[in-house]
Amino acid sequence: MEKMLWCFLVSISFSDVFGQTELSKKAFVFPKESDNSYVSLEGQVKEPLKAFTVCLWQFTALSRTRGFSIFSYATKKQANEILIFWSKERGYAFAVGGPEVLFKAVEIPPVPVHICASWESVTGIAELWVDGRPRVRMSLNKGYTVETDASIILGQEQDSFGGSFDVNQSFVGEIGNVNMWDYVLSPDEINTVYVGGTISPNVLNWQSLKYQTNGEVFIKPQLWS
Numbered sequence: 221m222e223k224m225l226w227c228f229l230v231s232i233s234f235s236d237v238f239g240q241t242e243l244s245k246k247a248f249v250f251p252k253e254s255d256n257s258y259v260s261l262e263g264q265v266k267e268p269l270k271a272f273t274v275c276l277w278q279f280t281a282l283s284r285t286r287g288f289s290i291f292s293y294a295t296k297k298q299a300n301e302i303l304i305f306w307s308k309e310r311g312y313a314f315a316v317g318g319p320e321v322l323f324k325a326v327e328i329p330p331v332p333v334h335i336c337a338s339w340e341s342v343t344g345i346a347e348l349w350v351d352g353r354p355r356v357r358m359s360l361n362k363g364y365t366v367e368t369d370a371s372i373i374l375g376q377e378q379d380s381f382g383g384s385f386d387v388n389q390s391f392v393g394e395i396g397n398v399n400m401w402d403y404v405l406s407p408d409e410i411n412t413v414y415v416g417g418t419i420s421p422n423v424l425n426w427q428s429l430k431y432q433t434n435g436e437v438f439i440k441p442q443l444w445s
C-alpha cells in the first residue's frame with residue numbers, strides 16, 4: 221500500500237514537472253524585470269544538431285533601454301550553445317556553441333515582431349529573419365555540432381546550465397509561437413511560418429509545448445496572429 225502510494229506520488233510529481241497546456245493563440249507574459257521569472261522548455265530531439273531554425277514572436281518595449289535574452293539554450297559544456305540576445309548598442313547577437321555574430325539594428329519597435337534564426341554546420345551560415353525579411357547571411361562556427369541535452373529558457377539568459385541569471389539581461393514583455401526545427405527552413409517556409417501557417421516543428425512545437433513556468437510568468441491571449 222505504501223509502495224503504491226509512493227509510486228502514485230512520484231508519478232504526479234513527474235507529470236507536474238513539465239506542463240503541457242494548449243498554447244495556440246496564447247503567449248508567455250513577463251510583466252516585470254526579475255532574475256527569477258522564466259520558462260523552461262523541453263526539447264524533443266535527442267540527436268545532436270547539425271542545423272536548426274528557431275522562430276518566435278516577441279513583443280517588448282525594452283530595446284532602447286538595455287539588452288535582454290530572447291532565446292537561451294545552454295548545455296553543461298556551453299552556456300551559449302544557442303543564444304539570441306538583443307544588445308542595445310549592437311543589435312541582434314546570435315551565438316552558436318559560444319561564438320556569436322551580430323545583425324546590427326538600432327531598435328526593436330515596440331510592436332509584436334517575428335524573428336527566425338537559423339544555422340547549419342556544413343557551411344556555418346547563420347540567418348536572421350525579422351518580420352519575414354532576411355538580414356545579410358553571416359558565417360558562424362562552421363563544423364560545430366549543437367548538443368541536445370539542453371536547458372532551454374525564455375525570460376532569462378543562462379550563464380550556466382539552468383541558472384546564473386542576470387536581472388539586467390532578463391526579458392520583459394511577451395513571447396509566443398516558439399518553434400524549433402532540426403534543419404534550416406527555406407525562404408518559402410519562413411514566410412509560411414511568419415504568416416501563421418504550419419511547418420511541423422520537431423524540436424520545439426508550440427502546439428504541444430512541454431514547459432514549466434517559474435516566478436511571475438503568465439499565460440495570456442496573444443496580441444498578434
Ligand SMILES: *[C@@H]1O[C@H](CO)[C@@H](O)[C@H](O)[C@H]1NC(C)=O
Nearest residue numbers: 255285286385386387388389
Ligand atoms: C543592473 O543595472 C543597474 C542600472 O545600470 C545597476 O545599478 C545594477 O547594479 C545592475 N544589477 C546587477 C545585478 O548587475
